[in-house]
Amino acid sequence: MTEPSLELLCEGLREHTAGLARMTDGAAPERHVPTCPEWCLRDLVAHVGNGHRWAATLVAERSADLLPMVPEKAPDDPAQWPGWLRDGAERLLDAVDTVGPDTTVWTFLGPRPARFWVRRMLYDTAVHHADAAISVDRLDGYALASDLAADAIDEAMDMLSGPRAATLNPSLAKLRGDGERIALRPSEPHVTGWLITRRPDGVACQRTADADADVTLRGSVTDLLLVLSRRVPPEEPHVAVSGDRPLLDHWLSLTAFG
Incomplete structure (x- = not known):
């Protein structure tokens, strides 16, 4: 984007x-x-x-x-x-x-x-x-305008997946995994979603409209941002979680931003 x-x-x-x-x-x-x-x-x-x-x-x-x-x-x-x-x-x-x-x-x-x-x-x-x-x-x-909310998530993912992530916050090293995938699916048709993959060497994130994932978070792009920044819980009525909820909770416990 x-x-x-x-x-x-x-x-x-x-x-x-x-x-x-x-x-x-x-x-x-x-x-x-x-x-x-x-x-x-x-x-x-x-x-x-x-x-x-x-x-x-x-x-x-x-x-x-x-x-x-x-x-x-x-x-x-x-x-x-x-x-x-x-x-x-x-x-x-x-x-x-x-x-x-x-x-x-x-x-x-x-x-x-x-x-x-x-x-x-x-x-x-x-x-x-x-x-x-x-x-x-x-x-x-x-x-928050949807294009700005989407860019805020892009910025956060760039920081979390960048080569300096673990040096900025050592706890981010705990995000390394074995291919577990978290999908963010905005309700706005014009906003492409995100697929986060936890790899042995760190976090990778790509913009994709549809992909299989272990856990999926759905909602407006602003609500997705507020959940990711831990301003509202995943139980928020305007969002929905399907799949491996503990995987999402572990991600959120380590990655609050903003």
């Missing part, structure tokens, strides 16, 4: 940054975020806003090396969160525009074009937007 254009990625980052702000509007800053058990809403907002600012600095400096994050305190007044969040996202987009989206910078996957950070921060923000929605019992008001 072709990666969305930079314009669409930028629009998505703005949209989900604003969506996160809307979900937290009027909620108590200390409200618990059940999908991020150690956080309250204030922590969630600080994490997203500082992630944007850190990525913006890395891009603006054209850094070839990992830079430490120097957190900026999020406003105490929740009424100021929308502006603070928006400012962080715009710093990143301005930095990419200034240095050029094809300028090579550091990433945890090795040197990549600066646009990498727009894509990465978009999907991090989109999943945390869902966290905020879950926290305030408004997940029914959450939406």
